[in-house]
Amino acid sequence: xxxxxxxxxxxxxxxPAVGEHGLDMxxxxxxxxxxxxxxxxxxxxxxxxxxxxxxxxxxxxxAEVKQTGAYIRASFDNFVVLGIGGSALGSKALFAACCxxxxxxxxxxxxxxxxxxxxxxxxxxxxxxxxxxxDIKRTAFHVISKSGNTVETMSQFILVTDLLQxxxxxxxxxxxxxxxxxxxxxxxxxxxxxxWKSFVVPDGVGGRFSVLCPxxxxxxxxxxIDVDALLEGAAAMDKICTQPTVEENPAYLYALLYTxxxxxxxxxxxxxxxxxxLAPFSEWYCQLWAESLGKAVDNQGKPVHYGQTPVxxxxxTDQHSQIQLYxxxxxxxxxxxxxxxxxxxxxxxxxxxxxxxxxxxxCGHSFNELIAHEMQATIHxxxxxxxxxNCIWLESLNACTLGKLFFFFEMATAAAxxxxxxxxxxxxxxxxxxxxxxxxxxxPGYEDVARQLxxxxxxxxxxxxxx
Amino acid sequence: xxxxxxxxxxxxxxxPAVGEHGLDMxxxxxxxxxxxxxxxxxxxxxxxxxxxxxxxxxxxxxAEVKQTGAYIRASFDNFVVLGIGGSALGSKALFAACCxxxxxxxxxxxxxxxxxxxxxxxxxxxxxxxxxxxDIKRTAFHVISKSGNTVETMSQFILVTDLLQxxxxxxxxxxxxxxxxxxxxxxxxxxxxxxWKSFVVPDGVGGRFSVLCPxxxxxxxxxxIDVDALLEGAAAMDKICTQPTVEENPAYLYALLYTxxxxxxxxxxxxxxxxxxLAPFSEWYCQLWAESLGKAVDNQGKPVHYGQTPVxxxxxTDQHSQIQLYxxxxxxxxxxxxxxxxxxxxxxxxxxxxxxxxxxxxCGHSFNELIAHEMQATIHxxxxxxxxxNCIWLESLNACTLGKLFFFFEMATAAAxxxxxxxxxxxxxxxxxxxxxxxxxxxPGYEDVARQLxxxxxxxxxxxxxx
Numbered sequence: 001x002x003x004x005x006x007x008x009x010x011x012x013x014x015x016p017a018v019g020e021h022g023l024d025m026x027x028x029x030x031x032x033x034x035x036x037x038x039x040x041x042x043x044x045x046x047x048x049x050x051x052x053x054x055x056x057x058x059x060x061x062x063a064e065v066k067q068t069g070a071y072i073r074a075s076f077d078n079f080v081v082l083g084i085g086g087s088a089l090g091s092k093a094l095f096a097a098c099c100x101x102x103x104x105x106x107x108x109x110x111x112x113x114x115x116x117x118x119x120x121x122x123x124x125x126x127x128x129x130x131x132x133x134x135d136i137k138r139t140a141f142h143v144i145s146k147s148g149n150t151v152e153t154m155s156q157f158i159l160v161t162d163l164l165q166x167x168x169x170x171x172x173x174x175x176x177x178x179x180x181x182x183x184x185x186x187x188x189x190x191x192x193x194x195x196w197k198s199f200v201v202p203d204g205v206g207g208r209f210s211v212l213c214p215x216x217x218x219x220x221x222x223x224x225i226d227v228d229a230l231l232e233g234a235a236a237m238d239k240i241c242t243q244p245t246v247e248e249n250p251a252y253l254y255a256l257l258y259t260x261x262x263x264x265x266x267x268x269x270x271x272x273x274x275x276x277x278l279a280p281f282s283e284w285y286c287q288l289w290a291e292s293l294g295k296a297v298d299n300q301g302k303p304v305h306y307g308q309t310p311v312x313x314x315x316x317t318d319q320h321s322q323i324q325l326y327x328x329x330x331x332x333x334x335x336x337x338x339x340x341x342x343x344x345x346x347x348x349x350x351x352x353x354x355x356x357x358x359x360x361x362x363c364g365h366s367f368n369e370l371i372a373h374e375m376q377a378t379i380h381x382x383x384x385x386x387x388x389x390n391c392i393w394l395e396s397l398n399a400c401t402l403g404k405l406f407f408f409f410e411m412a413t414a415a416a417x418x419x420x421x422x423x424x425x426x427x428x429x430x431x432x433x434x435x436x437x438x439x440x441x442x443x444p445g446y447e448d449v450a451r452q453l454x455x456x457x458x459x460x461x462x463x464x465x466x467x
Numbered sequence: 468x469x470x471x472x473x474x475x476x477x478x479x480x481x482x483p484a485v486g487e488h489g490l491d492m493x494x495x496x497x498x499x500x501x502x503x504x505x506x507x508x509x510x511x512x513x514x515x516x517x518x519x520x521x522x523x524x525x526x527x528x529x530a531e532v533k534q535t536g537a538y539i540r541a542s543f544d545n546f547v548v549l550g551i552g553g554s555a556l557g558s559k560a561l562f563a564a565c566c567x568x569x570x571x572x573x574x575x576x577x578x579x580x581x582x583x584x585x586x587x588x589x590x591x592x593x594x595x596x597x598x599x600x601x602d603i604k605r606t607a608f609h610v611i612s613k614s615g616n617t618v619e620t621m622s623q624f625i626l627v628t629d630l631l632q633x634x635x636x637x638x639x640x641x642x643x644x645x646x647x648x649x650x651x652x653x654x655x656x657x658x659x660x661x662x663w664k665s666f667v668v669p670d671g672v673g674g675r676f677s678v679l680c681p682x683x684x685x686x687x688x689x690x691x692i693d694v695d696a697l698l699e700g701a702a703a704m705d706k707i708c709t710q711p712t713v714e715e716n717p718a719y720l721y722a723l724l725y726t727x728x729x730x731x732x733x734x735x736x737x738x739x740x741x742x743x744x745l746a747p748f749s750e751w752y753c754q755l756w757a758e759s760l761g762k763a764v765d766n767q768g769k770p771v772h773y774g775q776t777p778v779x780x781x782x783x784t785d786q787h788s789q790i791q792l793y794x795x796x797x798x799x800x801x802x803x804x805x806x807x808x809x810x811x812x813x814x815x816x817x818x819x820x821x822x823x824x825x826x827x828x829x830c831g832h833s834f835n836e837l838i839a840h841e842m843q844a845t846i847h848x849x850x851x852x853x854x855x856x857n858c859i860w861l862e863s864l865n866a867c868t869l870g871k872l873f874f875f876f877e878m879a880t881a882a883a884x885x886x887x888x889x890x891x892x893x894x895x896x897x898x899x900x901x902x903x904x905x906x907x908x909x910x911p912g913y914e915d916v917a918r919q920l921x922x923x924x925x926x927x928x929x930x931x932x933x934x
Contacts, residue, residue, distance in 0.1 A: 005933065005934070006933075006934040007931060007932065007933055007934075008931065008932040008934070009930070009931050010930035010931070010932075011929065011930055011931070013930075014930075084783070084784060084787045085784070085786075085787025085788050086787070088784075089788070100596055100599070101590075101592055101593045101596035102596045102597070102599065102600045104572070105571070105572075105600040106599065106600070110599075120784050120787075121743055121781065121783060121784045121838075122783055122834045122837050122838050122841070123568075123741075123742055123743045123744075123810070123834070123838060124810045124812045124813065124814035124833070124834040124835050124838070125568055125742075125743070125744060125810045125811050125812050126568045126743040126744075127814055127834060128812040128814050129567055129568035129569045130569070132567070132569065132573065132577075133569045133572040133573070148826065151829060151837065151841075152783060152787075152837070152841075154823065154826045154829065155816045155829050155834065155837060157819070157823075158816055158817065158818070158819040158823060158826070158829065158830060159814070159816060159817065159834075161819050161820040161821055162817040162818065162819060162820050164820065165820035172820065173821075186823075186824060186825065186826055189824060190821065190822065190823055190824065190826070193821065193822050193824075194821040194822070207787075236934070237934055240932070240934050250932040250934065253930065253932075267734070267735070267797055267799050268734070268735065268776050274590075275590055275592075276588055276590045276592070276593040277590075277592060277593075283788070286788060286789065287787070287788035287789070290788065290789050290791065290792035290796075291788065291789070291791040291792065293792075294791050294792025294793075294795055294796035295791075295795055295796070296794075296795035296796075305795065305796055305797050305798065306796065306797070307792045307795070307796025307797055309735050309776075309778060309792060309796070309799070309800065311776060311778055312779075314588065316551070316588060316589055316619060317551060317552070317555075317587050317588045319552075319897070319900060320551045320552025320553070320587075320619075320674075320754070320897075321552050321556070321750070321753060321754035321757065321758065322753070322754070322757050322758070323896065323897055323900055324757065324758040324761050324762075324894040324895075324896040324897050325757035325758065325760075325761025325774045325776060325896075326761075326896075327763075327896035327897070327899065327900075328761055328762055328763035328772065328774070328895070328896035329757075329761035329762070329763075329772055329773065329774025329776070330734055330772050330773070330774055331772065332734050332776070333776065343590070343591045343592045344592050345591045345592050345595040346591065347591035347594055347595050347626070349622045349625055349626060350625065350626065350629040351625070351629065352624070352625040352628045352629060353628040353629050353631065353632035353639065354628055354640075354657060354660065354661040355657065355660050355661070356621065356624075356625060356653075356657055357653060357656060357657065357660075358653065358910075358911075359615065359621045359625070359653055359657070361905075361908060361909060361910040361911060362618060362621065362622050362625065362908055363625060365908060365909075366591070367589045367590070367591040367594060367622065367626075368591050369908070370589050370618065370619070370622060370904075370908065371588075371589050371590060371591070373904055373907035373908055374589070374618075374619075374900070374904050376903070376907060376920070377900045377901075377902075377903030377904040377906075377907055377920075378900045378903075380899070380900070380903050380920060381899040381900035381903060384899060385896070385899070404934060408934070427791040428791075428795070429790065429791040429792075429793075429794035429795035429852070430786070430787075430790055430791050430794070432794065432847075432848040432851060432852070433786060433790055433794075433841070433844045433845045433847070433848035434844075435844075436843070436844030436845075436847050436848060437837075437840055437841050437844040438828075439844075440840035440843060440844055441828060441829055441832060441836070441837065441840055442828060442832070443825075443828040444825075444828060453843070453844075453847060462478065463476070463477035463478055463480075463481075463720065464474060464475065464476050464477070464478070465474065465475040465477075465707070465717040465720075466472065466473075466474055467472070467473040467474075467475070467703070467704060467707050467717065467871060467875070
């Protein structure tokens with residue numbers, strides 16, 4: 001499968017490569033029983049992990065997504081995703097990985113589809129600026145919220161329906177597309193009352209595992225990304241990532257090595273792709289890894305406060321920002337390099353039009369060679385500095401290899417949760433902030449919380465500076 | 468100075484606010500001697516820290532920058548910065564903080580200046596895509612490299628001079644603007660040979676401390692950003708950040724609290740602004756903090772492997788990605804919140820054009836209230852979860868308050884280096900990767916390194932997977 005191939009290299013996680021701060025090779029046989037238990041649990045829980053069925057059980061959904069996507073592609077100048085977190089990061093990763101790096105700046109002919117925006121914040125300046133650059137009458141909005149309790153998305157939805165109605169009257173309903181829960185939740189209620197047919201976030205598919213359902217697939221279809229190849233890539237990776245042992249299953253090995261490193265106090269995971277097109281993929285990974293494994297208690301309710309902080313970086317750019325720290329700093333991180341063998345363009349470094357003296361050694365090489373050599377050089381540098389790292393090589397970056405990457409990290413994350421014996425699929429720690437926001441925004445039923453908050457904030461403070 | 472005011476809140480760094488995992492208030496008096504030594508060193512070394520003079524000693528430079536900036540503003544459709552790391556991040560922070568959030572998508576009339584691009588990577592797809600959206604004949608390039616040894620910037624420079632000459636012949640020289648060392652280095656030699664007058668990176672101003680010299684100022688001038696206000700903000704912050712004690716000097720307190728936390732094993736620093744316009748500022752901070760404090764040895768040459776890994780996050784977006792980890796995960800991080808009291812726009816949440824049922828509690832509020840309440844709610848949540856945090860409130864985000872932020876963090880970083888007794892201004896750990904890249908690109912004089920690298924890579928590998 002040539003151009004869709006992926007290679008994983010894990011050697012630089014071990015002491016023979018990085019020295020005393022690496023993992024002991026003996027950790028792998030020693031973990032055989034734990035891995036066997038983990039695999040058994042992954043098999044038993046497969047049905048509950050509904051995201052694992054998405055590569056296989058969506059024939060009808062995909063047909064509807066393609067149909068709606070083709071309609072939006074042909075009918076609108078702009079496509080705006082209204083969603084946040086897991087409802088946004090998959091679409092951002094798909095867009096960056098598969099579309100032209102300056103897609104929105106291209107002509108309609110070169111784009112072949114609408115301009116694309118993901119509005120995953122409520123910053124008033126940023127949100128207002130969207131309406132400075134789009135004609136709202138010519139804009140389709142994809143509103144994504146499983147529950148309809150997402151205050152950011154609902155506030156955006158309310159603003160947009162008001163603006164649309166003022167601009168177009170009753171016709172505005174045609175510009176709204178909804179993805180939410182099958183039957184329950186506020187957004188479903190709203191969609192039904194307004195007469196919107198809605199796409200479904202299947203039960204058991206949490207936000208951070210939802211990219212391969214309509215949450216991400218509709219963006220892909222609107223952008224002309226090959227939805228079938230995306231799911232085929234995920235299915236191909238699933239075949240490998242359901243193998244029982246770490247010798248056959250890279251997701252299990254990744255999970256084992258990272259959880260072993262966590263036990264040694266390695267609390268940082270750096271995602272360092274050498275391709276601008278993968279920068280938003282790192283953001284998607286950061287939510288997956290952080291929200292799934294950052295847990296206060298294990299399955300027995302024992303306080304553990306697990307969690308590895310994911311860091312998104314970009315090669316080669318961040319070599320000039322972070323590598324001093326990675327090389328000389330603490331032995332507290334693992335770096336995952338992602339390389340792309342074949343970019344879409346081959347860009348040569350020609351001879352300069354002015355004398356460049358000893359800088360001419362680069363002339364005749366390509367930027368493709370340069371970025372590949374810089375990644376190789378950086379792997380060499382962090383390895384010789386004794387820092388654990390691993391590498392994923394993509395033969396090329398396309399819908400299929402991206403589908404493989406999504407599924408690989410979802411499986412690795414689920415497996416890591418089993419090895420740590422925590423619930424990788426809940427997010428109880430997000431509640432406190434949501435409740436406080438509801439209270440501060442005056443949502444009925446949260447008056448007591450509001451009172452506590454205002455008291456808290458009237459407390460006098462020292463160590464406050466005015467500048 | 469109303470709209471230019473900044474407030475710092477440090478209370479949530481201490482045990483009374485966050486409990487046992489906070490800092491002991493007694494750490495402050497206990498550190499009095501260390502702080503006094505640090506302040507003495509900061510005074511003695513002030514002259515060497517040439518970046519500390521930049522708010523005061525650039526009258527002539529600023530006049531020239533403004534003149535050139537006005538010329539570029541009036542004469543070109545596009546302005547492209549060719550630089551990486553410290554030569555790029557300041558310009559990106561200035562652009563995002565002070566210009567329209569979708570500036571490049573606006574009409575020339577609304578922009579009032581050229582489109583703006585910072586090309587700080589060598590990804591062939593991204594670089595090629597630039598030439599799909601600009602008319603190179605109508606584009607000014609600002610080439611920034613102190614030494615001229617920056618392989619990424621030099622390769623871009625060589626490509627651009629070739630393309631320009633092919634498009635415009637000898638006239639192309641008018642499209643190139645250079646900032647480099649005063650007298651030494653390859654880029655200076657190239658500029659002199661080509662007859663380009665170049666702006667100067669002053670001696671003693673390292674890349675990550677260079678935003679307030681022409682490296683950043685020319686971008687500001689081209690973008691119509693108030694250069695004087697930027698430097699006045701820095702000067703105003705300098706007044707406060709040269710005070711001798713942590714009771715008077717927020718930069719010293721920041722440095723003391725962060726280094727004390729580091730000694731307790733807190734190895735992560737999260738920069739979490741609640742404004743899209745500050746997201747690139749976080750990237751600038753990440754280089755400053757990582758590259759300055761990530762050091763293998765102290766001033767006595769003793770191995771220390773210090774360094775706190777900076778993490779850039781964005782409120783409210785990353786509440787839906789990272790807060791589960793921050794709240795329930797390990798006590799291994801400090802979160803710096805940055806809030807903006809007054810955004811440029813006030814954006815109301817109106818009534819919806821369709822029934823939204825219990826979601827209507829947000830109607831009549833503003834997005835300004837929402838983002839402020841979410842920040843307050845998140846501070847409350849991480850604090851009640853026992854995680855150290857502090858907060859910087861900007862009355863508004865503008866050139867002056869941004870200048871204050873730049874200078875505050877530069878002073879805090881220098882002070883932290885003194886408290887840790889390390890050299891905050893070198894980056895020896897970056898060499899290994901640079902040398903390896905030179906070798907792999909066939910630079911004369913690096914043949915031995917090239918040989919070692921190829922041997923290393925021919926070594927057979929286990930734990931390699933093909934998918």
